Amino acid sequence: MSGTTSRRRLLGAGTATAAGLALATTGSPAQASTRPKPRPRAEQVKLPAGKEWIGRKSANGWAVLDEATKYRVQGAPKLTVRLAKGPAATALLYVVRRYAYEIDTLRPEELAGHTTDRTVGVDFESNYLSGTAVAIQPMLYPLGGTAANGMSELAVTVVEDILADVGEVVAWGGELDPLKQSHFHIATPPGDRRLEALADRIGDWNTRPGKGAGGIDAFNRSRISRSRAAKNTR
Numbered sequence: 001m002s003g004t005t006s007r008r009r010l011l012g013a014g015t016a017t018a019a020g021l022a023l024a025t026t027g028s029p030a031q032a033s034t035r036p037k038p039r040p041r042a043e044q045v046k047l048p049a050g051k052e053w054i055g056r057k058s059a060n061g062w063a064v065l066d067e068a069t070k071y072r073v074q075g076a077p078k079l080t081v082r083l084a085k086g087p088a089a090t091a092l093l094y095v096v097r098r099y100a101y102e103i104d105t106l107r108p109e110e111l112a113g114h115t116t117d118r119t120v121g122v123d124f125e126s127n128y129l130s131g132t133a134v135a136i137q138p139m140l141y142p143l144g145g146t147a148a149n150g151m152s153e154l155a156v157t158v159v160e161d162i163l164a165d166v167g168e169v170v171a172w173g174g175e176l177d178p179l180k181q182s183h184f185h186i187a188t189p190p191g192d193r194r195l196e197a198l199a200d201r202i203g204d205w206n207t208r209p210g211k212g213a214g215g216i217d218a219f220n221r222s223r224i225s226r227s228r229a230a231k232n233t234r
Contacts, residue, residue: 045144045178050119058130059123061189062088068114068131075214076100081113084131087199088186091169092134094202095162095184097213099136102158110137124176124185133185141181147174150181157227161218164230169198175234 114131127133173183
């Protein structure tokens with residue numbers, strides 16, 4: 001990885017101080033980052049008990065998998081995730097890489113993908129069964145968490161910039177009901193041309209300096225304007 005792709009913008013979480021949320025673009029992540037604390041259960045919305053997902057497809061229309069391909073997250077040592085093979089993995093890995101580069105350095109236990117556990121809290125959690133969803137720091141941003149006690153404004157700015165890149169292909173749990181800010185899933189059905197086109201664009205970005213994950217400034221005025229416009233269309 002080049003110096004550009006190893007650059008981090010460590011943003012902390014909603015409980016961090018304004019000083020702790022300063023744009024830390026240099027230095028060791030361990031020195032620059034103040035890791036947020038887990039949210040107490042009392043600050044979550046009360047949800048119904050989990051249920052067993054019995055369908056052969058997940059809520060987004062993808063086939064439930066007995067096993068999924070293991071992918072290494074580029075630029076994040078020892079970080080791996082299991083996902084559905086193909087363009088779905090390309091799109092979700094792009095989300096994970098940008099999160100790890102620009103929001104917080106991730107530990108292996110803070111990233112989850114495919115699972116065979118059919119117990120879900122809400123329908124969109126069934127998308128983990130098909131390997132078409134990831135949960136990033138789910139202990140910090142659980143299902144039913146509140147936005148007021150969730151991601152910082154700066155972290156949300158980065159996520160919204162990512163969503164502007166992925167268009168209608170990836171949905172974010174921070175815009176779903178109930179809220180789950182750690183959750184991202186493929187929102188298009190298998191074989192959808194929008195997903196395939198996004199995977200092609202990501203492949204192209206990865207070969208062009210300043211275009212792919214690790215070379216983006218989500219706080220550039222033009223990108224903020226673009227992400228706000230994209231948000232208004234969702």
